[in-house]
Amino acid sequence: MSGQVAALARPAVAERSVSSRLRLRDIRPWLLCLGGVLIASVYLFPVYWMVVSALKGANELNASVPTLYPHAPTLTAFRWIFERENVGRYLENSAIISTSVTVLTLVLAIGCAYALARVRSFWMDALVVAIMASQVLPPPLLVTPMFVIFRQLGLVNTQLAVILATTTKTLPFAIIMLRTTFAQIPIELEEAARVDGCPRLGAFFRVTLPLARTGTIVVGALTFLFAYGEFVYPLSLVNRRDLQPGPVGLYSFVGADYSDWGNALAFATVFVAPVIVIFMLFQRRIVSGLTAGALK
Amino acid sequence: MSATLRKPAATSWRMSRDRFLDSRAIWPLLIGAAALYLLLFVGYPVVYNVVMSAQKVTLANLRFFNRPFVGLDNYRTLLDDPLFGLVLRNTLAFVAANVALQFLFGFGLALYFQLSFPASSFLRGLVLTGWMLPPLVIGAIWKWLLASDNGALNYLLQSLGLVSGKIYWLSDPSLSLIGVTIANIWFGVPFNMILLSAGLAGIPDDIYEAASLDGAGRVRRFLHLTLPLLRPTVYALLALSTIYTMRAFDLIYTMTHGGPLDSSNIFPLWSYRLSFELFNFGGGAAISTTMLVVVMAVAFFYVRSVRAERPQ
Numbered sequence: 001m002s003g004q005v006a007a008l009a010r011p012a013v014a015e016r017s018v019s020s021r022l023r024l025r026d027i028r029p030w031l032l033c034l035g036g037v038l039i040a041s042v043y044l045f046p047v048y049w050m051v052v053s054a055l056k057g058a059n060e061l062n063a064s065v066p067t068l069y070p071h072a073p074t075l076t077a078f079r080w081i082f083e084r085e086n087v088g089r090y091l092e093n094s095a096i097i098s099t100s101v102t103v104l105t106l107v108l109a110i111g112c113a114y115a116l117a118r119v120r121s122f123w124m125d126a127l128v129v130a131i132m133a134s135q136v137l138p139p140p141l142l143v144t145p146m147f148v149i150f151r152q153l154g155l156v157n158t159q160l161a162v163i164l165a166t167t168t169k170t171l172p173f174a175i176i177m178l179r180t181t182f183a184q185i186p187i188e189l190e191e192a193a194r195v196d197g198c199p200r201l202g203a204f205f206r207v208t209l210p211l212a213r214t215g216t217i218v219v220g221a222l223t224f225l226f227a228y229g230e231f232v233y234p235l236s237l238v239n240r241r242d243l244q245p246g247p248v249g250l251y252s253f254v255g256a257d258y259s260d261w262g263n264a265l266a267f268a269t270v271f272v273a274p275v276i277v278i279f280m281l282f283q284r285r286i287v288s289g290l291t292a293g294a295l296k
Numbered sequence: 297m298s299a300t301l302r303k304p305a306a307t308s309w310r311m312s313r314d315r316f317l318d319s320r321a322i323w324p325l326l327i328g329a330a331a332l333y334l335l336l337f338v339g340y341p342v343v344y345n346v347v348m349s350a351q352k353v354t355l356a357n358l359r360f361f362n363r364p365f366v367g368l369d370n371y372r373t374l375l376d377d378p379l380f381g382l383v384l385r386n387t388l389a390f391v392a393a394n395v396a397l398q399f400l401f402g403f404g405l406a407l408y409f410q411l412s413f414p415a416s417s418f419l420r421g422l423v424l425t426g427w428m429l430p431p432l433v434i435g436a437i438w439k440w441l442l443a444s445d446n447g448a449l450n451y452l453l454q455s456l457g458l459v460s461g462k463i464y465w466l467s468d469p470s471l472s473l474i475g476v477t478i479a480n481i482w483f484g485v486p487f488n489m490i491l492l493s494a495g496l497a498g499i500p501d502d503i504y505e506a507a508s509l510d511g512a513g514r515v516r517r518f519l520h521l522t523l524p525l526l527r528p529t530v531y532a533l534l535a536l537s538t539i540y541t542m543r544a545f546d547l548i549y550t551m552t553h554g555g556p557l558d559s560s561n562i563f564p565l566w567s568y569r570l571s572f573e574l575f576n577f578g579g580g581a582a583i584s585t586t587m588l589v590v591v592m593a594v595a596f597f598y599v600r601s602v603r604a605e606r607p608q
Binding site for chain 1: 313314315316319322323325326327329330331333334337338339340341342344345348353358359361405408409411412413414415416417419420421422423424425426428429430431432433434435436437438439440441443445446448451482485490536539540542543545546549550553564565567568571572577580581584587588591592594595596598599602603
């Protein structure tokens with residue numbers, strides 16, 4: 001009897017486990033997706049917290065039980081930093097410095113990267129290694145000699161000094177990345193143009209560079225972002241407030257014992273907004289560019 | 297008449313220009329500008345730094361070249377400085393904790409987002425946002441999250457019942473280094489994740505298929521296939537993230553300024569403060585010269601791993 005029951009029950013159990021496994025396989029990707037959303041939310045919580053804190057009024061910001069979102073959102077802090085602290089000036093300086101660094105970097109990097117991508121020799125390889133090594137020199141370790149040299153050149157307290165110094169950080173990176181980009185464009189296309197009577201450099205500007213357009217734009221965007229965040233060089237090469245870019249301005253809000261967090265986070269939010277916009281625009285390409293730049 | 301005379305001249309000028317632009321002579325010119333720039337603004341400062349580290353540099357003689365040489369005095373003074381031991385311990389602990397934990401978290405995330413599910417690469421990209429933010433903004437955010445009064449982390453820990461009182465993350469000398477480490481790990485994880493993701497994506501699927509046909513389970517495939525195949529990426533990444541830990545300067549400078557009582561002071565910060573707060577440029581140069589030697593050694597290791605990885 002019991003054997004009969006078991007014999008009857010067994011197929012049913014087997015069937016159910018098959019169907020539940022099938023169902024698990026169906027929903028597995030969605031469970032994983034949910035997990036991914038959770039991970040990203042926990043990771044990005046600090047950024048969210050910056051924005052919502054900036055939108056809270058002083059009472060809500062300093063309440064002993066923090067609110068997860070602003071119950072009475074206000075732009076008071078944003079109005080204050082622009083009207084009273086004149087942070088527009090910092091943003092303007094950041095725009096001037098980062099744009100200049102980007103232009104200077106691209107002008108110097110494009111030709112160099114193209115030559116490094118097309119000529120293969122021992123010396124070229126040695127040069128690539130030297131450039132990779134210079135890519136990793138941290139600004140805090142270079143700033144002492146940089147300051148003394150710029151002091152001797154009479155460039156201290158100019159934005160030119162900041163631009164020249166920051167370019168040392170972005171140029172090696174741009175060369176390495178552009179070299180990979182140009183190397184991916186088949187040389188046959190250039191050779192076809194040269195057979196048609198176009199000189200080598202003309203072929204580069206008319207054929208290769210347009211084909212590598214997106215890669216070049218991404219390198220430009222990343223260069224801009226790196227220059228935009230640079231802190232050590234402007235902090236030490238310039239001590240006039242009216243010439244300082246955003247990071248040094250932000251430091252005046254959060255360094256030392258400044259404790260008006262509403263204003264500080266409002267400025268942080270305004271300052272970081274362009275970074276997030278640029279990153280969202282080029283996200284996919286920046287991801288592939290970063291990995292190629294670091295590993296090839 | 298004159299037009300017919302000028303035409304051949306113009307053509308020959310164009311031809312010689314084109315011949316020049318087509319010749320090998322353009323390569324050194326193209327490279328020259330960037331190479332000269334790097335030589336002038338990277339190479340020269342590096343050498344100059346070594347020279348300064350052997351000189352007595354004061355505010356008074358800063359603009360001159362002929363400063364008195366003092367041999368290794370600057371280095372000796374630093375070794376005798378009571379701060380030296382503390383800063384060395386802080387630097388080693390900070391670098392080790394950051395490199396190890398960033399790698400572990402980054403690897404975990406890379407493996408998770410490698411699984412196939414909807415929007416996986418989009419979500420991975422969102423996490424990368426953290427690495428694109430300016431360090432000063434990250435410093436500001438974390439200083440606020442870790443604030444002892446009204447800080448979100450203290451509130452979270454208290455409401456979970458994990459701690460009873462306030463934790464002074466950034467003003468307690470025994471905790472400040474941990475405070476800045478938390479922020480810097482948050483900053484570095486996405487970079488580790490993205491490089492490891494690229495490494496994982498580079499391993500062909502059919503290797504895994506062959507292994508699972510041979511009866512290798514998930515764990516064995518990970519230990520015997522994934523890890524060995526990923527080795528060059530891992531080496532390059534560990535070298536890079538050791539070097540990038542120096543960029544934590546911005547974070548520490550913003551969050552604690554190395555304090556309280558130098559409890560979160562590390563070498564790059566000490567070097568900076570010697571030069572720009574105490575105007576002891578020789579001492580600052582001595583530290584950064586030593587650190588540059590370390591960085592170059594790690595960079596050598598990095599370049600070698602990357603070149604080993606390149607298929608050619």
